[in-house]
Amino acid sequence: MHPSMPSETERTLAIRHALVAWFLREGKDYPWRRTTDPWAILVSEIMLQQTTIPTVLGRYEAWLRQYPTPAHLAAASEEEALRSWEGLGYYRRVRSLQATAKAIAERHGGIFPQSPDDLRQLPGIGDYTSGAVLSFAYNIAAPIVDANVSRVQARLDNDPTPIDSTEGRKRHWKRAAELLDPDNPRAYNSAIMELGQTYCTPTSPDCLLCPCREHCLAENPASLPVKTPRPETLEETHHDILCLTGRGILMELQTNGRHLGMYRLPRRTADETRGMRKLGTQKYGVTRYKITRLLYQAPPDTEPRATETFVSLDALPSIPMASPDRKIILKHLPQGN
DNA sequence: GAGCCGTGGTG
């Protein structure tokens, strides 16, 4: 081998060292980095799934005060748990988290699992979250791959394999395991993710300041990672009613699938809202849907349908519903109750 | 294995 050309092993060690040294010097201070309590770590990881750090920072500590141990969440009603998650989205996360809390309380005797197999058995904990809990809580040498890790690795190695393909996932988990610092998995995993949030960002990487710039093979960093295109967004229009009476506000309690146990404004066909006064328009996005909601004032003598019920204004703050519903209701309630 | 799930910030 040419003496000036580092071997692949040397390069791997150099990247590892550069990341850890940088992180120990400049790593940010987050609440979940001040604890090794596996429950506190798990909660942060579930909240951070597909959710930005600022959003989680605004909710994490208060939520943890409400549910400081798995037993606390296990003892809560599902309605209360859903309500506590409102605004964070992906509500299946909190259902799974509560199921996990119950499993820990009941099957593990309240002792937090410490093996990959036990963790992966728990609902809502996949390969990423399992590795995160093992490394951040216990400092166990478990690799993690998230959007940051795959982006950073794709650039470091100038790897054009689509990161969301089967082949790409396989490569990135293998690479993450190679790069992981066995002597300090906690710092290493934190480091590579933080690099992805600070310098090695999706659209405009700041390569001049990057601690790995000497080791990076990316020819055109901003063009990586390659990923398969997103599905096309679809537009929908909903016709919902606001029916406010002395008995409260009419709400539909959803009885199916993902939204089971959550409330929403009653929905009608365009035809059924004909003649009602239009109160306003709301636009919001839900995953791949772009929704336009037209809100109508329904007469007080509106007959509740099977899954519809009047909710008193006193009870309104404690029932779970999606953010857009909460917002538009508050906007149209007398003096924003 | 592709499609699905919520929301808020950002360029």
Next chain:
DNA sequence: TCACCAAGGCT
């Protein structure tokens, strides 16, 4: 304004 993106997991 709007498309894109985020510490993924489940079916």
